[in-house]
Amino acid sequence: MTQAAGPVPRDSGVIGARWAVSGLFIANGILMGSWAPKLPVLMQRLQISESVAGLLVLVLGLGAVSMMPIFGAMVTRLGSARAVQVAAVLATPTLLLISLMPGLWSVAVAIYLFGGFMGGMDVAMNANAVAVERARRRAIMSSCHGFWSLGGLAGAGAGGVALYYLGEIGHSVLVTLVFAAILLLVLPRVLVDGATEGQAKAEPLRLPRSPLPYLIGLMSLCSMIPEGAIIDWAAVYLRRDLGASLSLSGFGFAACAGAMAVMRFMGDGIRQRLGAVRTLRIGAMVGALGLGLAALAPTPALAILGFGLAGLGISNLVPIAFSAAGNLPGIAPGIGMSVATTLGYSGILLAPGLIGFAAEHLAFSIIFGALALLILSSLLFSRLARFADFDQQNH
Template sequence: MTASPSPARRAEHWATAVVFFINGFGFASWVSRIPAVRDTLQLSEGQLGMALLAMGVGALCSFQLAGRGLGYMSARTLTLATGFFYCYALPHPVMVGSLPVLALTLFLVGAASGAMDVAMNALAVEVEARQQKPIMSGLHGLWSAGGLCGASLGGLMAQHGVTPQAHIIGVAVALAAALLVARQWLPELPAKPPEESPRFALPEREMLGLGAIVCCAFLIEGAMADWSAIYLKDTLGTTAAKAALGYAAFSFAMMGLRLAGDHLVARWRAAHLLRAGNAAAAVVLALAIATQHPVLTMVAFVLVGLGVAVVAPLVFGAAARRSRHSPGHGIAAMATLGYGGFLLGPPVIGWVAHMTSLRSALLLLALLAAAIALLSRHLDEPVPQPSA
């Protein structure tokens, strides 16, 4: 029977959870005010898309810098530095008056968020090792919960006429205060200098399977965010309200399994969990697309959410432990591939839909889920068998 963690260990765990919640809450708070910023600056869809792309580019650039930075400073120090900068940068996109400045500020927000993402995942790996039990999935679940809370608050603020500036400045101050409180319980462990770490963090050969898993999963997630509602409304003919429920069902499924994922991983092998979830998602999504039944499609979206929910915590944790260079290098490599897939997913689906149909394009997601199921064995290989 496993002994209960000490109060100090529990405090470390919850302080780390607060960091994940902060990152998700801040991101969703900005997303909730995008329509107001678009209307204020009178941006076309194309102009807004270019501005939002700057945020993704900022994140991709910062993954590499943060991965190298973890070889020279502790995960705690980098998490706090990037976290406070994230809070500082967050209000700027809602206070600008032109498209170029919006793109610049979104680049900075993306860079801060991406660097914080790498740092807090490296910190989580350290805390998980000290806890001697799985916690990564639950931490990512709290990121999703932060996103849900941030989006809900943003909708409430918009409904009551609170300006984006007042809303996001208030959020940034509150998140900085929460980070300041959590700071005292975050563990300080010495940095591990990288051994001949390359300038650009790419997965080592033995981790290519992990990289393929995370790229497929994030590509699915990005495509679901942009195309699930359009498919339900335009192809299946549902109402706009019911169409919006598609991505909501996907998101709730992801959050729910992430929060429960640590308990599941403690009972079943991670590869088995990933294989079963994604095999089921692939089969049901293919059936739903073939039959074009709205209810079955919603069920399929839930299963897809369950299938990809634990990919990030499992793969990031494995990459940090297995990297020959440093934990930061492993996480940065996986984050780069994952976020690259997230950015690539929507345009790929749009291009295939243009060439064929959206129905045919979404079959790619079923194939990607099947690929994750087949690749799931890569989570098992280096894991030592428990002693008798």
């Protein structure tokens, strides 16, 4: 397996390699979060319907899924530091490009590039987090995803205000400047890793024959589909099926997102103490219990509690899966990571439409109950989480 080159460099000022990769997650979260309040503005400017807007969201997802393997290969050939530099720089102008494009087709191309380079950055920064974990012999992946959640909340929360006061282009300029400023601060301090020349030549850029990265990808898929379902459908379930008020219906996703953010900052310490396998198993059971409670809840309050419990449970499943994918024996970290992330994020891409179709024929209580079983199915692959662990004698 390709190993990270050298130890983590000493901190420069207040930011070292560990905080540099955390900064990348914050920047990616800010830019992605800024997309959320932008879609209604695009719909108004382009005079498009909800169905066409849904296709634009699909284009974003297709961009991400198609670019992830390319940047995974780049990680293998050049190292995660170089790959994340390329992806981040290419992603920098894309939100502004979306605002400047005049028509539907040009906007669609810009959205594809936005999703593609953001997806490429996602693969590369996760691979860099794995390299930092290996070099430091300490788990950091869960907190990195916690920083992404904070960035996403900041981008989405401040985005509406910025759009109101600055307009579409002004909002994009501001977000682009913030994103670029973070990159200028953290990119010089990112851990430089990469294969030796001989290793890079010895490892062909092809899909791995081992089933391990695909199984880990399925494991992440089992948690990302329920997460996507809560994002898109919790409010509809609370309002339509449980009679929640409009103001209360948004608390389903808020409870899940808040619990996930908090638990992700605690997840590295829990993983260090309990091990990745046990942490994943406990998380899967808690997540399934939460979704089961939401499915069976007779009142909105109990359902919201269930969604919060689900957030606690599933918060660390994906970070553990990604750490494991980047440490598989005999598989380059970039290749393993790209397979796992592509399969995992396809759940976010496919879940909204499939669940919307199912909701026309089934009650949401049945759907969320089935998703609880899906989370439990990740236990079938839980032994694979052992690849995310480090040699305990070094602690």
